[in-house]
Amino acid sequence: MRHKLILAVMACMAASGARAGTWDGVYTDAQAQRGGVLFQQQCGRCHGANLAGTFETPPLMGRFKPYWSGATLDTLFDYVATAMPLDHPGSLSRAANADILAFLLKANDFPAGTKELSASSEDLKAIRFDAVRPPPETAPKSKRKK
Amino acid sequence: MDRRYLLKNSLALGGLVGLGGCATHPPSPPPKAVSSIPIEDRVPHLAPIRAHTDRLFDIKVCIRPFRTKGPNLDVEQIGDAMVVHNYGHGGSGWSLSWGSANMAVQKAMSASPKQIAVIGCGIIGLTSALTAQRAGAQVTIYTRELLPRTRSVRANGSWTPDSRISLASEAPSNFGATWEEMARMSWKTLRSYLGLPGNPVTFTDHYRLSDQPFGQPTPRDPAIPPLPPPSWTGLPEKSSDFGEYADRIADLTPKPQILTEDNNPFPVKYASRSTQMFFNFTEYGQLLMSNFYAAGGKIVIRDFHSPNELADLPEKVIINCPGFAARDWWKDKAMVPVRGQTGWLIPQPEVNYAMTYRNVQILSKSDGIMVIALEDGDMKGYNNSDESVRRAESERAVRVIEELFSRFPTNPA
Numbered sequence: 001m002r003h004k005l006i007l008a009v010m011a012c013m014a015a016s017g018a019r020a021g022t023w024d025g026v027y028t029d030a031q032a033q034r035g036g037v038l039f040q041q042q043c044g045r046c047h048g049a050n051l052a053g054t055f056e057t058p059p060l061m062g063r064f065k066p067y068w069s070g071a072t073l074d075t076l077f078d079y080v081a082t083a084m085p086l087d088h089p090g091s092l093s094r095a096a097n098a099d100i101l102a103f104l105l106k107a108n109d110f111p112a113g114t115k116e117l118s119a120s121s122e123d124l125k126a127i128r129f130d131a132v133r134p135p136p137e138t139a140p141k142s143k144r145k146k
Numbered sequence: 147m148d149r150r151y152l153l154k155n156s157l158a159l160g161g162l163v164g165l166g167g168c169a170t171h172p173p174s175p176p177p178k179a180v181s182s183i184p185i186e187d188r189v190p191h192l193a194p195i196r197a198h199t200d201r202l203f204d205i206k207v208c209i210r211p212f213r214t215k216g217p218n219l220d221v222e223q224i225g226d227a228m229v230v231h232n233y234g235h236g237g238s239g240w241s242l243s244w245g246s247a248n249m250a251v252q253k254a255m256s257a258s259p260k261q262i263a264v265i266g267c268g269i270i271g272l273t274s275a276l277t278a279q280r281a282g283a284q285v286t287i288y289t290r291e292l293l294p295r296t297r298s299v300r301a302n303g304s305w306t307p308d309s310r311i312s313l314a315s316e317a318p319s320n321f322g323a324t325w326e327e328m329a330r331m332s333w334k335t336l337r338s339y340l341g342l343p344g345n346p347v348t349f350t351d352h353y354r355l356s357d358q359p360f361g362q363p364t365p366r367d368p369a370i371p372p373l374p375p376p377s378w379t380g381l382p383e384k385s386s387d388f389g390e391y392a393d394r395i396a397d398l399t400p401k402p403q404i405l406t407e408d409n410n411p412f413p414v415k416y417a418s419r420s421t422q423m424f425f426n427f428t429e430y431g432q433l434l435m436s437n438f439y440a441a442g443g444k445i446v447i448r449d450f451h452s453p454n455e456l457a458d459l460p461e462k463v464i465i466n467c468p469g470f471a472a473r474d475w476w477k478d479k480a481m482v483p484v485r486g487q488t489g490w491l492i493p494q495p496e497v498n499y500a501m502t503y504r505n506v507q508i509l510s511k512s513d514g515i516m517v518i519a520l521e522d523g524d525m526k527g528y529n530n531s532d533e534s535v536r537r538a539e540s541e542r543a544v545r546v547i548e549e550l551f552s553r554f555p556t557n558p559a
Contacts, residue, residue: 045534046534055295056206056300057533067290067448067449068451071451075452076451086531086532086533089474
């Protein structure tokens, strides 16, 4: 039964293409810094300089994490790239959106790494947004069963 | 005709003026003209509006979920789930909600589900949920926002069933009939919310004032910035490019009455009176939420990112009411944002009327006196998704009304 469950989980991961998670250091500090500048220019007017949102505009912290948990980053990237900024949707380059996404990850306490977040949909699809750090034993266990 | 008599007596200019008049002057003789006006048609005493910019205590901006083809009520399959769409009601959501919900629920119930999921908790989602409950389903609403914070509550909230509901050239040929069915069903359903404590749904008189004879356009204030050039190609180019269907239900509401000079309490040359149904957001919203919970409804706070996620819900029949979010979530290219802004003056319960003058509309509600700038008609805000507040726009509108009331005589010495 347990074996079947793990196989099912692995199948889901394979189907979604997710091989890494937001806790695996998927952006760099320098990229987040660039994204922070862009955020203040392009996003802060509505979402607030501190990402807290307003009565009308959703926050990009707090509930932001559970809202996006389980999605892969290409979905989040696609949403930001096509729907935002609300008054000029789709006006930012892919590189700029990747930087902003890196800033959002940092602002939500996901750790930085050594490789920049890619703007490629294929690469982003391989990264899962996990609101909570997955228990460390999950991956090794899967490997053992494999 | 004694103009001052009318001003003082038809428009109650506050207690002090009235009392002062009684105490220091002999009673004025009844004006002859009044006797020619049937008693039921005389304009009653109207309280003045304290229209001052420092009383603007809230400004709300919304994006109307306009859909060029008219609302989407299509059915589609996502995995093993049947999704019935119910979005894209432009500036007519509050008005058409019950009728649209009825259509959506009929489609949903054709699959005989015990459970139904509703996506979204704006006015379309809530009425869909309640209608599904009344059809016998157990309903869960999945939403990222609850009613007080949804875009619905940033709307006008009046009976405006054909306000930016379609582009005439884009709507299906049978849309007029569909619209009429929706509007009539809504009207009948809204009857059951009249007369309740707090007046969730109610009527008011609406005075339309003009410096020009009716039928002539109201001049545009040259101080108002012109509309930016269109950021789209093709239609709409003008207000009349939007679908207009109100004639189909003209039998539901009384005709406007032209107020003769001796029955016009306002210091403007031309005035008419019509009747306006409107919604008090707080009372109506809370009532609908209470009704939903009382019927066993459940709310799940959740954001969806792609249509495929709907297939994972336990409910296999889903009524989809995302409003403007459909543009990005469902990649619906027929969705166009139409910006709207309402200013809110501190409530004055004694003011029980609506008014339109010089392209500014006023509507007194339980939670404030709404002030809207109407210049440029239906073209205003088209394809504009900027939800930031423009205070100057609301202040300018307030000043129009402030100036109107400044024309009344001040308290006699």
